[in-house]
Amino acid sequence: MKVRIATLAALAAFAALLADEQRKVDSRLRSSEETLARAGRELAEVREAGARERLRAGRNSGAAAVVEERLAALERDAARGERLHRITADEIERVRRALSRDTDRLSRDVLLPSIQVNGKGSVGGGTVIQSRPDGKGGFATYAVTAFHVLQKAVARKDGSETRDPVEVRVYAASGEVQESLDAELVAYDERKDLALLRFRSSRKFEHVARLAPRETLRSVTVFTPVYAVGCPLGHDPLPSPGEISTLHKEVGGERFWMMNAPTIFGNSGGGIFHRDTRELLGIAAMICTYDGFVSTPVPHLGIMVSLLTVYDWLDAQYLRFAYDPGVTPEMCERMRLDASRPHPPTTRARFEY
Template sequence: MSGRPHRYRWILFEATKIVIVAAIASSIYLKATDAHYEAYASANRLTTFEGRSSAKISELEERGSSSLDELARARETIDKMAADLRQHEARFATSAAFNDQLASQTYALESTLRADLERIAGSAEITAQKVSERVSQIESQLDRSPKRLKQRLIYPVIQLRGNGTVGSGVVISSERRSENQPAVTYALTAFHVVQEITEGADDATWIREVKFMDPDTDRLGSIEGGARVVAFQPETDVAMLRMELPEPWPYIATLATPEELERVEIFDPVYAIGCPLGNKPLPTAGEISSQEKIVSGETFWMINAPTFFGNSGGGVFLAESGRLIGISSMIYTYGKTTPMVVPHMGLFVPLATVRQWLQGEGYAFLCDPEVGTPQAASGSAPDGNDLEH
């Protein structure tokens, strides 16, 4: 009894395996059938594509053949044009050779002329330099003559008087603007000179007594009309005077250029020209001692050329060129009870400061004629009516 159930189980197991195998075989058969039909359909599509591709290839081959024909015709045309070009080149070969020869000769001639011109220019430059040096030597000799020194340094300096005070000024411009008009003349001076001369006056901008040097007598002579204070700056101790003269004053101080001022150094020789103690303009010689003396925040230069009361407002000139480099302002003193003057320690306003002030006041034309004209500048210049003591 026990062996039968075991056998039945085996038979059932085997039958189950047969059923499963049959199911798998059936599934595989169905998939194979589907694949067969799909392959058949793909083969049909491929056949159709091949037919279309063959037609397209035939069409492209026809177009390619046509293009080759056109290319052959174009090549024939190019060959013909090349042959024509070679004929033209052969025809103008002689002319081209002539042009090359002419160009070569022209270049050679041009090179020769350029070399000659450079040689001549070099020789002319050397000659001009020698002439310039010789002229400078002659001018230097002439400028060192007493007469010429007076004209350049003494006669431009004027004397200012009033209220028991005396000071100096320097004429920097004098010209007649139109016929039948007075010669408008400008002079630089020190502000404190103007302030002391006009103290207590009804018109604090008017200096009644102005004296010029008479070249014929070598003495001071007064002018009629006096001088008007038209601009001033207390901080830097500078002021501008305007006068109307019957004739232009021929002796004008020449201002040093900015480049010359930059080259000025300590030990450079100078002349200080002014009217000390009411004298006519007197020269004293010395050197630049300092270029960095600060007084009340302003920069002054110092000279050891002796100066005294009355020199204020006068000029400081370079000894070598005779050009104005500043306006005398102060001198050192020591002692409280009875101060003693140190005449060889004089301070002056450097021209760079004066030039900057003139430009700000509308008088740039006085230090640089190219900036403007006196007529144009006079309209914007201050009238000096704000002078205070």
């Protein structure tokens, strides 16, 4: 709670700073517009004078040369003024975009879809990606997280597997725990470090992450600005700003992305959101460590699972309904059954010559 209050206070101070900066930029813009207008008037006057001088057929070539020189100088001043105007206008637009950042909306789109996942002796983050009617009078809500956060909930013995429920905590905008629920592990992939959770309730989960479409994900580059949201050291979901640092990190034969938003134990499984669009881009998986005499975590070397990987994984598991509201569980079950049926033998065409 104290951390969140401090964060909001810092955001308010930042907004005040940006407002002061906008006033300064507005003043520079007015000055540049006045300079540009004055140069334009002088340029018109000199062009008119130059035309009169040229009509005298060179009777005063020295004066004509002076006029031409002044004309060229004013044209250069006008060009500089136009460039300054464009630069200043771009700067104002940047400041206005920053000032228009609604912290309430930012909290709603980034923090409130984020949950805390408690495995047996471990804690991490998670992100709600869908909440839909379950066909039984209630609602099923789906969240993605990192498998290693809850791997102790999976027990294997004599070729069989059991999955224990996992506790998830939902938080209010104040940072207080709103409710605690048991979630079931629907699917997981150890190599990709992904897990899909489902928890049921009598009401629809109000805050669901906005998922970046595939075309947006394919346009992500190094320096794309992000927020990493997780539960560092067991805190309620907290944001850390940073940027995508690479799209090519291989771990155990799987491809990951990396980011430099500071993360630490407890961030695993939390969402990585685009800082401008507030769309989910991926899931935090792990951080790099330096292994010397002791293993030292490097917080700004974070490894994340791209949402492209999440989409492909859920599609392959016939779980598209967990993120796509246009697809139902029944549709996915039919696709799974169709794929499991043996294909009829291929009939070969016979040709007679």
